[in-house]
Amino acid sequence: MAPAGGTVEIHGARVPAFLYGTAWKEERTEALVRQALAAGFRGIDTANQRRHYHEAGVGAALAGAWEAGGPARDELFLQTKFTYAEGQDHRLPYDPRADVPTQVRQSFTSSLEHLGVERLDGYVLHGPRTHAGLSDGDVEVWRAMEELHGEGGARLLGVSNVTAGQLAALCDLAAVRPAFVQNRCFARAGWDREVRRVCAAEGVVYQGFSLLTANRAELASPEVRRIAAAHRRTVPQVIFRFAIHLGMVCLTGTTDPAHMREDLAAGDFELGDDEVEAIERISG
Numbered sequence: 363m364a365p366a367g368g369t370v371e372i373h374g375a376r377v378p379a380f381l382y383g384t385a386w387k388e389e390r391t392e393a394l395v396r397q398a399l400a401a402g403f404r405g406i407d408t409a410n411q412r413r414h415y416h417e418a419g420v421g422a423a424l425a426g427a428w429e430a431g432g433p434a435r436d437e438l439f440l441q442t443k444f445t446y447a448e449g450q451d452h453r454l455p456y457d458p459r460a461d462v463p464t465q466v467r468q469s470f471t472s473s474l475e476h477l478g479v480e481r482l483d484g485y486v487l488h489g490p491r492t493h494a495g496l497s498d499g500d501v502e503v504w505r506a507m508e509e510l511h512g513e514g515g516a517r518l519l520g521v522s523n524v525t526a527g528q529l530a531a532l533c534d535l536a537a538v539r540p541a542f543v544q545n546r547c548f549a550r551a552g553w554d555r556e557v558r559r560v561c562a563a564e565g566v567v568y569q570g571f572s573l574l575t576a577n578r579a580e581l582a583s584p585e586v587r588r589i590a591a592a593h594r595r596t597v598p599q600v601i602f603r604f605a606i607h608l609g610m611v612c613l614t615g616t617t618d619p620a621h622m623r624e625d626l627a628a629g630d631f632e633l634g635d636d637e638v639e640a641i642e643r644i645s646g
Contacts, residue, residue: 365378365379365380365402365403365404365405365437366380366401366402366403366404366626366627367379367380367402367403367625367626367627367628367629368606368629370567370609370611372518372541372542372567373518373541375483375517375518375541377405377439377483377484377518377567377611378403378404378405378439378611379606379611379612379629380403380405380602380611380612380613380614380625380626380628380629381403381405381406381407381439381441381569381611381612381613381614382395382398382403382405382406382407382613382614382615382622383407383571383613383614383615384406384407384408384415384416384417384419384420384615385409385414385415385615386414386415386615387415387416387419387615387617388416388419389416389419390617391415391416391419391420391423392416392419392420392422392423392426393423394423394617395419395420395423395424396423396426396427397619397622398622399423399427399432399433400432400619401619401622401623401626402622402623402626403622403626404433404437404438404439405438405439405440405441405611406420406424406438406439406440406441407441407442407484407544407569407613408420408440408441408442408443408477409442409443409445409486409488410442410443410444410445410455410469410472410473410476411443411445411449411450411455411488412450412451412453412455413449413450413451413453417442417473417476417477418476420476420477421475421476421477421478424438424440424477424478424479425478435479438483439483439484440477440479440482440483440484441482441483441484441485441486441520442473442477442482442484442485442486443485443486443487443488443522444465444466444469444470444485444486444487444488444503444507445469445488445489446488446489446491446499447465448491449488449489455468455469455472455473456468456469456472461502462499462502462503462506463502463503463505463506463509466503466506466507466510467506467510470482470485470510470515470516474515481514481515481516481517482515482516482517483516483517483518484516484517484518484519484520484541484542485507485510485511485515485516485518485519485520486519486520486521486522486544487500487503487504487507487520487521487522488522488523489521489522489523489524490521490523490524490528493525494525494527494528495527495528495531496528496531496532496535500532501535504519504532504535504536505537507519507538508536508537508538511538512538518541518542519538519539519540519541520540520541520542520543520544520569521540521543521544522543522544522545523544523545523546524543524545524557525556525557526556526557526559526560529543529557529560529561529564529566530560530564533560533564533566539564539565539566540564540566541566541567542566542567542568542569542611543557543561543566543567543568543569544569544570544571544613545557545568545569545570545571546570546571546572546576547568547570547571547572547573547576547577547605547610548572548576548577549576549577549580549644549645550577550580550645552642552645553570553605553608553642554568554570558608567609567610567611568608568609568610568611569610569611569612569613570605570610570611570612570613571613573601573602573605573612573613573614574598574601574614577601577645579645580644580645581597581598581601583644585640585641585644586600586601586641586644589633589637589640589641593631593633595628595631596624598621598624598625598628599624599625599627599628599631600628600633600641601641602614602625602628602629603628603629603631603632603633604633604637604638604641606628606629607632607633607638608638612625612628
């Protein structure tokens with residue numbers, strides 16, 4: 363059965379068009395992931411970064427759902443991340459004294475244990491170590507991720523929080539090319555236009571997060587509200603439909619069960635070309 367909200371193709375794999383984001387959920391993570399699965403989400407995004415995520419809580423939700431006869435493992439897209447020590451708190455998932463490839467493997471193994479699975483569908487570098495260019499450490503991380511991919515542990519590889527230049531550089535050096543980018547998507551930057559341009563040129567799928575929370579002023583604009591009223595849809599549904607139209611995979615971390623269902627229903631209508639253009643221009 364196809365996931366609610368539809369799918370996109372990434373390197374021959376069918377991936378849900380919506381991923382449920384689990385950042386900043388803390389002790390509510392398990393219950394909210396169970397609610398998301400019940401609402402129809404079949405893609406879950408997390409990270410082995412206890413500072414902002416509770417990956418083991420995601421695993422507990424999956425275990426509970428499977429025990430209750432919920433969606434089977436092969437119906438789900440499970441994605442997590444490797445995060446450098448500077449992005450962590452004291453609860454590190456690896457030995458900070460180890461070399462970078464060992465840290466990647468230790469974090470990966472810990473993620474499998476947290477999630478109660480034998481493989482991952484997506485494994486993501488949570489962000490390059492520097493604000494511009496790629497460091498030697500970034501290359502080491504990517505090579506270690508490529509090894510995990512080659513061993514069958516991670517089906518698709520990705521990178522998060524990157525600039526257009528960093529993505530282009532990674533595509534040039536990668537033996538296993540990134541299947542996707544996951545970035546915070548700002549309307550004021552043309553909905554991350556420059557990164558999306560590299561994605562289009564390199565065959566990389568763009569995963570957009572904070573599509574709503576990063577763009578509150580734009581979402582309140584009369585034009586967006588007019589489009590929502592014309593389709594008898596909510597403003598969030600219009601923004602998600604717009605993102606899907608651009609070929610994005612959408613992340614949403616709503617904690618409201620009704621909003622979960624509404625978000626997934628964003629794939630059930632179409633925007634006109636003029637409406638898409640209007641939303642693209644909304645912040646100039």
